[in-house]
Amino acid sequence: MNEVESVIVVGASAAGINCVRQLRNGGFLGDITLIDKDKNGAYERPPLSKQILMNAETTSKDVALIKDDELVAFNINTQFGACVDQVDPVSRKVTLESGEELSADVIVLATGGEARRLPIEGANLSQVLVLRNYEDAHNLRQRIKPNTRVAVIGGGFIGAETTASLSQSGALVHWLDAVELPMAHLLPEALCEKIVENHCGQGVELVTNCRINKFIEQADGRVSILFDDDTAIDVDAVVMGVGMIPGTPYFSDAIKSQILNETTGGIQVDENQATMFPGIYAAGDVAAVTQPDGSTIRHEHWQSAQYQGERTAASILNEALPPEPVDWFWSDQGDLHIEMAGKILPTKEHLVVRDEGDWPVYFSVVDNRVVGAVSVNNPNAVRAAMRMIKNDVHIEPSQLVDIEVPLRKLMRG
Ligand SMILES: Cc1cc2nc3c(=O)[nH]c(=O)nc-3n(C[C@H](O)[C@H](O)[C@H](O)COP(=O)(O)OP(=O)(O)OC[C@H]3O[C@@H](n4cnc5c(N)ncnc54)[C@H](O)[C@@H]3O)c2cc1C
Numbered sequence: 587m588n589e590v591e592s593v594i595v596v597g598a599s600a601a602g603i604n605c606v607r608q609l610r611n612g613g614f615l616g617d618i619t620l621i622d623k624d625k626n627g628a629y630e631r632p633p634l635s636k637q638i639l640m641n642a643e644t645t646s647k648d649v650a651l652i653k654d655d656e657l658v659a660f661n662i663n664t665q666f667g668a669c670v671d672q673v674d675p676v677s678r679k680v681t682l683e684s685g686e687e688l689s690a691d692v693i694v695l696a697t698g699g700e701a702r703r704l705p706i707e708g709a710n711l712s713q714v715l716v717l718r719n720y721e722d723a724h725n726l727r728q729r730i731k732p733n734t735r736v737a738v739i740g741g742g743f744i745g746a747e748t749t750a751s752l753s754q755s756g757a758l759v760h761w762l763d764a765v766e767l768p769m770a771h772l773l774p775e776a777l778c779e780k781i782v783e784n785h786c787g788q789g790v791e792l793v794t795n796c797r798i799n800k801f802i803e804q805a806d807g808r809v810s811i812l813f814d815d816d817t818a819i820d821v822d823a824v825v826m827g828v829g830m831i832p833g834t835p836y837f838s839d840a841i842k843s844q845i846l847n848e849t850t851g852g853i854q855v856d857e858n859q860a861t862m863f864p865g866i867y868a869a870g871d872v873a874a875v876t877q878p879d880g881s882t883i884r885h886e887h888w889q890s891a892q893y894q895g896e897r898t899a900a901s902i903l904n905e906a907l908p909p910e911p912v913d914w915f916w917s918d919q920g921d922l923h924i925e926m927a928g929k930i931l932p933t934k935e936h937l938v939v940r941d942e943g944d945w946p947v948y949f950s951v952v953d954n955r956v957v958g959a960v961s962v963n964n965p966n967a968v969r970a971a972m973r974m975i976k977n978d979v980h981i982e983p984s985q986l987v988d989i990e991v992p993l994r995k996l997m998r999g
Contacts, residue, residue: 590691590865590902591616594680596670596836597696598622599631600888601870603651604895605694610660612903618662619688621680625667626720628652632888634723635744635827636918639751642727646720670697673836675845675863680836691865692902695853696895698871699830704739708801713809714824717748729823732756737811737819739798740827741768743917746785748827750920753790760791760819762811767794773930773960774937774948781922781962788920793819832872832884847874852884858901859894867901869894887915912972925968928958928975938983940993942967954980966993973997 593609595602598620606618622628626646633649657664665682672681679689701716703709715726730736734757738749741763749761761768769778786792797814801824804810811819832852837845845861847854852874859867870891876882885891893911900907917924931937931950936957938949945962949971955978959971970993974981977998985991 590614592619592690593617593692593694593902594619594621594688594690595694595696596621596673596680597694597698597870597872598624598628598664598666599651599696599698599870600891601698601873601895601898602694602696603628604892605696605869605899606660606662607652608896608899609902610662612899612905614899614903617690618660619665619690620657620662621665621668621670621682621688623667623669623683624719624721627664627666628657629720630888631718632916632918634720635717635747636751638720638723639727639730639748640754642730642755670836672838673841673866675837675841675861675866678865693866694898694902695834695866695868695872696870696891696898697833697836698891699832701826702829702831703826704798704828706798706800708803708809709826711801711803711809713803713807713822714801714826716826717744718830726752726823726825727755730755730757733758734823735760735808735821737762737821737824738827739763739824740829741765741770741794742772742827742829743769745825745827746781746919747917748825749790750785750788750918750922752825753785753788754920758789758791760793760821761785762793762796762798764796765794768792771932773924773926774932776939777946777948777960777962780945781919781924784922785919830871830886834872847882847884849882850874850884854882858907859898860901867898869898885913887913889914912975914968914972922962923965924960924962925965926958926960927968927972928956930958930960938986940967940986940989942989947971949983949986951981951983951986954982956981956986970994970997 628651629646630649638644669683670680671683701718736757737760739762753759799812799814802810808820853868854874855868915926936950938951940947947961947967950958956974961967
């Protein structure tokens with residue numbers, strides 16, 4: 587490709603902002619246009635299920651991803667509140683909903699995704715909400731008064747965080763999950779039990795193994811959730827925290843069949859974040875990346891989106907790619923700060939538990955090598971584990987278990 591003189595970045599969130607920052611920090615002097623359909627501009631998404639639900643005064647500006655004057659100093663042409671309707675990867679042209687057409691040498695698609703809605707009768711009622719953008723969080727927070735009844739559907743991190751935050755804000759929360767134990771698909775079972783116990787101890791009503799039949803609006807504006815065992819719960823609002831769908835409606839069907847990864851629905855990229863179309867890149871939650879073992883996944887966390895944004899900028903600038911970080915993720919659930927690194931393996935034979943303080947630290951160990959870890963209110967333990975993973979150190983599980991051996995001593999092997 588000839589020298590790049592102009593870049594359009596669609597999506598002003600973790601991946602998009604980090605990309606434009608790195609482009610300018612890397613010396614790119616050409617035109618940068620940053621487009622986002624969200625009129626609130628560039629803000630952090632993680633606080634949507636935390637600070638914003640716990641404090642009605644928090645605005646999108648309080649959780650801004652980049653300051654307005656930094657955007658000006660970087661000479662970035664922003665179009666916030668402008669939805670991209672079509673992307674033609676061959677002519678490298680985007681068409682906005684307004685009909686305006688823009689083209690550039692390079693287009694970076696950092697469009698994340700939309701919150702998934704369960705296909706249940708009544709799911710389109712105005713009391714049935716999701717949580718993906720600032721408007722969603724603000725709308726939900728405005729409904730919360732002491733003793734407002736809310737049902738949160740979903741036993742993943744978003745469901746757990748929303749449950750804990752709303753409960754701290756004085757709502758009476760029913761936490762609904764289709765399986766026996768929330769988060770058990772993400773964390774070791776014993777740890778999930780302890781976390782869930784903590785939430786229930788603070789007044790959360792847990793309903794597990796439930797199947798929702800429909801939502802029915804009552805005359806007083808409340809919603810009845812009807813279950814298939816003929817029981818019902820009446821609430822003021824429902825929040826669906828049941829995952830996301832990558833957001834790529836701007837491609838024609840013909841392009842979709844070429845550019846999207848079938849398994850994940852994301853935009854397939856190579857190790858440079860480049861798609862099969864020259865000059866078209868994708869980064870963050872929307873990107874489908876191939877792992878060293880050949881499998882393809884879409885990451886759905888902040889650190890990875892940031893990193894992919896940075897890697898995209900390096901690729902555009904034709905620079906060496908930044909070193910890949912050890913995967914790291916956090917979840918704040920009320921008074922619990924959970925951190926995870928690497929791969930948390932569900933199998934018991936790989937689990938090593940270190941009884942440190944109130945919350946044990948769980949390590950996943952394969953062939954005497956730490957491959958993952960999770961801690962609660964103990965970020966130093968996960969920091970140490972990240973060093974162990976990065977340095978690929980040989981560790982006997984007995985050393986990890988021995989609380990007389992400081993973790994930092996094990997980081998270097
Ligand atoms: C409520 C919530 C809490 C979270 N908490 C955590 C956490 O605690 N820890 C953690 O690690 N991760 C967390 N995450 C995940 C993390 O926020 C995401 O992984 C990260 O934001 C992904 O960044 P992204 O830039 O890829 O996409 P997104 O953040 O999804 O941003 C995509 C942007 O593209 C824009 N866009 C989409 N389509 C178009 C279009 N057609 N035209 C114009 N603009 C468009 C959207 O408006 C949006 O601003 C959370 C996510 C949510 C929703």
